[in-house]
Amino acid sequence: MRALCWEGVNKLSVEQIPEPEIRNDQDIVVRLLLSTTCGSDLHIIGGYIPAMQPGDVIGHEFVGEVVETGSGVRRHRVGDRVVVCSFIGCGRCWYCRNDMWSLCDNTNTNPGIGQALFGYETAGIFGYSHAMGGIRGSHAEYVRVPFADYGAFSVPEGVDDLSALFASDSVPTGWMGADLGGVKPGDVVAVWGCGAVGQMAARASVLKGAERVICIDRIPERLAMTETYIGAETIDYTSTDVAAELRERTGGRGPDVCIEAVGMEAHSSGPGYLYDQAKHQLRLQTDRPTAVRQAVHACRKGGTVFVLGVFAGAVDKFPLGMVVNKGLTLRGAQMHGQRYIPMLLERIAAGEISTAHLATHTMSLDRAAKGYDMFKHKKDGCVRAVFHP
Amino acid sequence: MNQLARTALVLAGAGAGAAVLRKAASARRRAREDGERWMVVTINRAPTDVMPHGDPPSPLDEFGDALEITVRPAPGDRGTELAARLREPASPASASLPSRLAGKDPRQGVRRALREAKSLLETGEVMLPDAPPTGRGDTVGGKVVGLASRRAGGEGVL
Numbered sequence: 132m133r134a135l136c137w138e139g140v141n142k143l144s145v146e147q148i149p150e151p152e153i154r155n156d157q158d159i160v161v162r163l164l165l166s167t168t169c170g171s172d173l174h175i176i177g178g179y180i181p182a183m184q185p186g187d188v189i190g191h192e193f194v195g196e197v198v199e200t201g202s203g204v205r206r207h208r209v210g211d212r213v214v215v216c217s218f219i220g221c222g223r224c225w226y227c228r229n230d231m232w233s234l235c236d237n238t239n240t241n242p243g244i245g246q247a248l249f250g251y252e253t254a255g256i257f258g259y260s261h262a263m264g265g266i267r268g269s270h271a272e273y274v275r276v277p278f279a280d281y282g283a284f285s286v287p288e289g290v291d292d293l294s295a296l297f298a299s300d301s302v303p304t305g306w307m308g309a310d311l312g313g314v315k316p317g318d319v320v321a322v323w324g325c326g327a328v329g330q331m332a333a334r335a336s337v338l339k340g341a342e343r344v345i346c347i348d349r350i351p352e353r354l355a356m357t358e359t360y361i362g363a364e365t366i367d368y369t370s371t372d373v374a375a376e377l378r379e380r381t382g383g384r385g386p387d388v389c390i391e392a393v394g395m396e397a398h399s400s401g402p403g404y405l406y407d408q409a410k411h412q413l414r415l416q417t418d419r420p421t422a423v424r425q426a427v428h429a430c431r432k433g434g435t436v437f438v439l440g441v442f443a444g445a446v447d448k449f450p451l452g453m454v455v456n457k458g459l460t461l462r463g464a465q466m467h468g469q470r471y472i473p474m475l476l477e478r479i480a481a482g483e484i485s486t487a488h489l490a491t492h493t494m495s496l497d498r499a500a501k502g503y504d505m506f507k508h509k510k511d512g513c514v515r516a517v518f519h520p
Numbered sequence: 521m522n523q524l525a526r527t528a529l530v531l532a533g534a535g536a537g538a539a540v541l542r543k544a545a546s547a548r549r550r551a552r553e554d555g556e557r558w559m560v561v562t563i564n565r566a567p568t569d570v571m572p573h574g575d576p577p578s579p580l581d582e583f584g585d586a587l588e589i590t591v592r593p594a595p596g597d598r599g600t601e602l603a604a605r606l607r608e609p610a611s612p613a614s615a616s617l618p619s620r621l622a623g624k625d626p627r628q629g630v631r632r633a634l635r636e637a638k639s640l641l642e643t644g645e646v647m648l649p650d651a652p653p654t655g656r657g658d659t660v661g662g663k664v665v666g667l668a669s670r671r672a673g674g675e676g677v678l
């Protein structure tokens with residue numbers, strides 16, 4: 132079958148690989164209907180996430196049809212249309228039982244690498260490096276889904292493939308940022324990044340009753356999309372002093388909750404960017420925390436900063452003094468999708484969350500390398516490239 | 521060079537030498553300690569499920585008398601702490617990087633077995649990697665990642 136493989140830093144190509152097979156009784160095999168790009172993939176493609184091998188299949192946000200089930204699968208049948216959580220959870224370890232699915236103890240087949248990086252390994256994830264299990268990704272014709280009773284969810288009738296697709300990763304990630312960030316009615320929320328993740332965090336904040344939601348980015352198409360589909364206000368950080376603008380819009384207090392949805396390759400317009408970028412490229416820091424710094428700076432006294440963007444290692448010049456002296460709550464997490472996906476599919480079905488608008492470019496899997504090029508460089512207003520096999 | 525400077529240099533050299541020796545001694549002590557340390561996993565099951573008749577869970581049972589094994593309830597309703605260590609402590613040399621890369625540290629087998637026992641008890645299976653693997657070791661980076669992956673099941677900080 133065909134699959135999109137990582138062949139080296141900034142090198143992707145569609146290759147022929149053997150079809151996946153059932154390896155454990157609780158596996159299913161899914162025939163892909165749609166699979167999409169995620170900002171997290173850019174960190175892999177750019178070589179900022181280590182532990183990739185040439186030939187690794189990438190992709191982790193997908194919807195498909197069940198074509199084979201292992202003998203231990205109870206909740207799915209051949210023919211079911213399913214959306215699959217990007218993180219794999221066993222459903223029965225202490226972390227899964229406590230709804231912290233991306234911390235599952237039993238799904239990272241390379242625990243030693245994860246422990247070397249983070250002290251404790253995280254859950255396995257599709258197509259996201261050998262530190263996270265080295266599991267084959269979804270940009271392919273077929274993919275094996277371990278622990279399918281817990282990670283695959285039937286798509287309600289009336290929700291089309293394209294709308295369901297994003298319930299796999301970006302919608303639950305955004306929801307988690309608002310939920311674990313503690314957004315409540317009356318709050319003012321600021322969101323850095325208007326990619327799919329930032330937009331979905333903003334929409335979740337609106338639905339959780341935030342009184343004002345303000346999103347920050349520089350790309351005009353994304354800012355416009357955020358106003359139209361999300362119902363949030365926006366700030367272009369290249370033409371405005373973000374901290375001053377936020378102070379003015381929040382009565383001098385600062386936002387109650389700041390959600391960072393940018394990640395380790397943040398861009399900035401100040402001279403600090405060159406410093407950060409140089410250090411990043413020389414590997415003197417593993418991540419560029421521009422937006423996190425800004426969020427910590429802008430957040431009101433006693434507020435919460437939630438980091439959704441992916442960071443891999445150490446950052447430089449982190450304003451810890453602000454965290455302590457302003458009494459901030461600082462949190463982050465990889466997405467605990469299984470906790471939210473059924474509820475989110477219902478909200479998508481009810482029209483409360485618009486997702487299909489994120490799919491700006493749909494194309495055949497054969498053109499996936501081109502799709503990533505458009506996504507990475509934000510060409511032609513690309514927010515997400517979507518591949519069909 | 522005057523006498524004072526020479527003496528200072530000699531002393532500095534001796535100091536550095538002593539520091540190196542101290543460091544080597546403390547590394548040896550740590551390696552010995554590590555060899556005797558218990559390796560522990562917490563299993564989200566009751567102690568009676570983990571060691572039903574006092575027998576160690578599979579695949580730890582395969583080690584027979586070579587392992588000491590203990591169980592105790594984990595605090596806060598978190599299940600059971602299952603600990604194991606080799607009766608014959610692994611030699612400090614086996615903890616060296618080359619020996620671990622070669623898969624010759626006997627503790628790698630114990631860690632792997634502890635993880636498998638936990639996964640079997642919690643989920644009924646041990647999740648296997650995809651087969652055949654599609655990642656290749658035909659670059660330096662690919663080779664390193666491939667080797668690290670082969671050892672990863674028995675490595676880490678249990």
Ligand SMILES: NC(=O)c1ccc[n+]([C@@H]2O[C@H](COP(=O)([O-])OP(=O)(O)OC[C@H]3O[C@@H](n4cnc5c(N)ncnc54)[C@H](O)[C@@H]3O)[C@@H](O)[C@H]2O)c1
Binds near residue numbers: 325
């Ligand atoms: N925590 C999780 O489980 C999880 C899941 C999915 C994605 N992510 C991460 O979320 C982040 C966003 O993902 P995405 O798919 O939306 O990516 P994306 O690349 O489409 O969007 C990132 C956006 O951030 C903007 N940006 C860059 N620098 C900025 C700055 N200084 N201030 C404000 N905006 C800035 C970019 O213009 C872009 O629009 C990535 O780091 C990704 O790895 C995390």
Ligand SMILES: [Zn+2]
Binds near residue numbers: 169192217
């Ligand atoms: Zn993602």
Ligand SMILES: [Zn+2]
Binds near residue numbers: 222226227234235
């Ligand atoms: Zn689990």
